[in-house]
Amino acid sequence: MTVKVDDPAISLSATRRRTSLRPLLGWxxxxxxxxxxxxxxxxxxxxxxxxFLLALGKSPLVLYQLMYTGGFGSWFSIQNSLSRAAPLLxxxxxxxxxxxxxxxxxxxxxxxxxxxxxxxAIALPLVGTAPVLIVxxxxxxxxxxxxxxxxxxxxxxxxxxxxxETISSLLLxxxxxxxxNQFVEGPLRDxxxxxxxxxxxxxxxxxxxxxxxxxxHWGLVIGIVACILSWVLIEMTSFGFAARIAGGNVRAAQxxxxxxxxxxxxxxxxxxxxxxxxxxxxVAAVQGSANASLAAGYGYTGILVAFLARHNxxxxxxVAFFLGGIAAAGGLIQRRMGLPDATVLVLQGTLFIVxxxxxxxxxxxxxxxxxxxxxxxFKMGEA
Numbered sequence: 001m002t003v004k005v006d007d008p009a010i011s012l013s014a015t016r017r018r019t020s021l022r023p024l025l026g027w028x029x030x031x032x033x034x035x036x037x038x039x040x041x042x043x044x045x046x047x048x049x050x051x052f053l054l055a056l057g058k059s060p061l062v063l064y065q066l067m068y069t070g071g072f073g074s075w076f077s078i079q080n081s082l083s084r085a086a087p088l089l090x091x092x093x094x095x096x097x098x099x100x101x102x103x104x105x106x107x108x109x110x111x112x113x114x115x116x117x118x119x120x121a122i123a124l125p126l127v128g129t130a131p132v133l134i135v136x137x138x139x140x141x142x143x144x145x146x147x148x149x150x151x152x153x154x155x156x157x158x159x160x161x162x163x164x165e166t167i168s169s170l171l172l173x174x175x176x177x178x179x180x181n182q183f184v185e186g187p188l189r190d191x192x193x194x195x196x197x198x199x200x201x202x203x204x205x206x207x208x209x210x211x212x213x214x215x216x217h218w219g220l221v222i223g224i225v226a227c228i229l230s231w232v233l234i235e236m237t238s239f240g241f242a243a244r245i246a247g248g249n250v251r252a253a254q255x256x257x258x259x260x261x262x263x264x265x266x267x268x269x270x271x272x273x274x275x276x277x278x279x280x281x282x283v284a285a286v287q288g289s290a291n292a293s294l295a296a297g298y299g300y301t302g303i304l305v306a307f308l309a310r311h312n313x314x315x316x317x318x319v320a321f322f323l324g325g326i327a328a329a330g331g332l333i334q335r336r337m338g339l340p341d342a343t344v345l346v347l348q349g350t351l352f353i354v355x356x357x358x359x360x361x362x363x364x365x366x367x368x369x370x371x372x373x374x375x376x377x378f379k380m381g382e383a
Contacts, residue, residue, distance in 0.1 A: 147276015
């Protein structure tokens, strides 16, 4: 017996199956949109950068091959990328957390340098008189507190005085770098540091050290834990829910009685604290002292990491590793292709511009919006 394709019973059964899958498909579609658009932006940015390389007479394929080799091609390269990703995890949170409130904070570099100076300042008098663990904990607390206070200034200026937080946080970063230079070249300077002013170096026994079995310092673990805790704070707590409500509509949040000022002050303080913690990690795990190398641009690269991750604390982890790998390959690219070290910065800038442009595509594709699946020519659930 042959069953017709247009049998009403079969059509009804197929419709029911599609209808039952609709919630799952809708859930997948909404979450696929940021992934697809972000990946599309990355590939578009790489294509645009390839045109720049061709104009210079260089091969894009060679550069991307070297980028893979230098950042991800071996266990040594991967460890180098993870080490460079550690501070990016923390500085990206300095951008991502305030963004949930609708704030654009780009001055994390200031919190990094001041956090590093504060960590060094509190550690040096305690060296030889306090246990190593106590010194490291106090360094972390000092970096977190100073960084938090510094970034919260931008948030509070926005809330209470209407000052644009993007401009104020950037200006505060320049002020912080000037203060760092003043302390490092003045009251905290080690007389033995001649050509490069810095504080006295930490003894080897007081350094943060590496993860067992890896040539990667514990700052990576600190950054990953910070991202997980930030996600829990934003997605699983009443404080995070209130912050998301205020970020969606500040006026509506105020009408509902939410303490917007406390939300802004608290979240920007936490965000700045993470950036200050990145400065502490640089001092305790990499530099060994506070010096001008603290202003290495991690705060600015963290902006790109946060935007690529769509301000999702968990997505920051793989994105930071990706950009850490690009940075780790900079030296190899410079040696093999004769390009300046700033080539990596040009690539990062290109990706950032393209990602910002791709923000205009959100909500434009019907396939990612289940509410529009039954309109026009795009039908879901029909036999």
